[in-house]
Amino acid sequence: MIEPIRKRYSCRCYEDREIEGEKLDCIFEAARLAPSAKNLQDWRFVVATEKQKRQDLAVAANNQRFLENAGAVIAACSKGDYVMRCGQPVAPIDVAIALEHITLQAAELGLATCWIGSFYPEKVRAALAIPDNVAVIELMALGYPADQPKEPNRLPLDGIFCYDKWRF
Numbered sequence: 001m002i003e004p005i006r007k008r009y010s011c012r013c014y015e016d017r018e019i020e021g022e023k024l025d026c027i028f029e030a031a032r033l034a035p036s037a038k039n040l041q042d043w044r045f046v047v048a049t050e051k052q053k054r055q056d057l058a059v060a061a062n063n064q065r066f067l068e069n070a071g072a073v074i075a076a077c078s079k080g081d082y083v084m085r086c087g088q089p090v091a092p093i094d095v096a097i098a099l100e101h102i103t104l105q106a107a108e109l110g111l112a113t114c115w116i117g118s119f120y121p122e123k124v125r126a127a128l129a130i131p132d133n134v135a136v137i138e139l140m141a142l143g144y145p146a147d148q149p150k151e152p153n154r155l156p157l158d159g160i161f162c163y164d165k166w167r168f
């Protein structure tokens, strides 16, 4: 498991190349199997593969033009509004888990991804005919990388984990 985790990075340069159907199926199966609160599975994913749609999404993502070349841009949505007892809404959590499954399965298959949170939901909605009662939680670029992976820049383990008591 640690291998695809180490391989994954945010790719911002893609080959304008179609992704094989079997690879997409395999990647989306990884998302389908993700856990969700109460097993609600309220996530829905619209996968933009047409060039025009990818261009529309690049504009919707504040002109992040690299989205145009990614073989697919996924709009991750939720039709749920359940809030857990702890006060946290499940939609962004559940969608994020499924998306992370996508990033890792993609990395395993030699594909690259990039999370996209900088976007205007109304523009995404308009481009993909997503109804008003559905939340657009996140976009994700998926495709064949045309750049080189970068070394991750991360805090050390003891800077983010402690045992038994808050010690930060």
Ligand SMILES: Cc1cc2nc3c(=O)[nH]c(=O)nc-3n(C[C@H](O)[C@H](O)[C@H](O)COP(=O)(O)O)c2cc1C
Binding pocket: 008, 009, 010, 011, 012, 064, 114, 115, 116, 117, 118, 119, 150, 152, 153
């Ligand atoms: C929720 C979320 C939203 C993000 N939004 C964007 C984005 O809009 N554009 C972008 O280029 N990168 C975006 N990123 C990528 C982060 O900048 C990146 O994950 C972080 O710098 C760590 O680098 P790495 O993914 O290469 O390890 C986002 C990442 C996450 C998790």
